[in-house]
Amino acid sequence: MRVYVPLTLSGLAEAAKAGELGPGPLTAYAVTPGLREWYLSDDIEELEYAALNRAALASLRQLALDPAAARRRVVVAVDVPDGEAQADPDLGLDPSSLGEVRLARPVPLAKAAAVHVDSEEAEADVRAAADAVGAADVGDDAQFTVDGAEDHELLWYATQEIPNLI
Numbered sequence: 734m735r736v737y738v739p740l741t742l743s744g745l746a747e748a749a750k751a752g753e754l755g756p757g758p759l760t761a762y763a764v765t766p767g768l769r770e771w772y773l774s775d776d777i778e779e780l781e782y783a784a785l786n787r788a789a790l791a792s793l794r795q796l797a798l799d800p801a802a803a804r805r806r807v808v809v810a811v812d813v814p815d816g817e818a819q820a821d822p823d824l825g826l827d828p829s830s831l832g833e834v835r836l837a838r839p840v841p842l843a844k845a846a847a848v849h850v851d852s853e854e855a856e857a858d859v860r861a862a863a864d865a866v867g868a869a870d871v872g873d874d875a876q877f878t879v880d881g882a883e884d885h886e887l888l889w890y891a892t893q894e895i896p897n898l899i
Contacts, residue, residue: 755839
């Protein structure tokens with residue numbers, strides 16, 4: 734199963750140093766039954782893209798909590814055995830947790846399939862979105878600013894490129 738782990742660049746540096754994503758439990762995003770129902774698609778690529786975008790939003794939330802972190806969203810795509818990623822069935826279609834799964838244990842970084850990171854050109858919009866995400870959560874008009882970060886596609890990097898990213 735492919736899962737998407739949200740991080741920051743400093744979090745990616747810590748994972749590279751430790752050789753793993755963790756400690757557990759980790760929050761990640763995947764194609765869950767709730768995400769399938771919400772997204773109304775049977776196309777696995779579209780569903781995985783939706784899960785990646787959910788992880789990118791979680792990365793943005795991490796940036797909002799860490800003002801010292803570089804203003805670039807980071808998502809690590811990892812393949813884990815089926816059953817290792819557990820969705821909370823009680824959350825169902827709760828919009829704030831669509832696609833959310835838990836990984837009980839750390840995941841070796843060697844299992845990462847790819848890393849997705851914002852370009853440097855996205856930093857200004859990501860900075861503004863990180864500053865606005867809390868207000869957007871409570872219904873403020875700041876959602877427009879948060880959506881500005883989503884206008885930037887995350888770039889794909891091979892895992893061998895992690896040292897160059899950090």
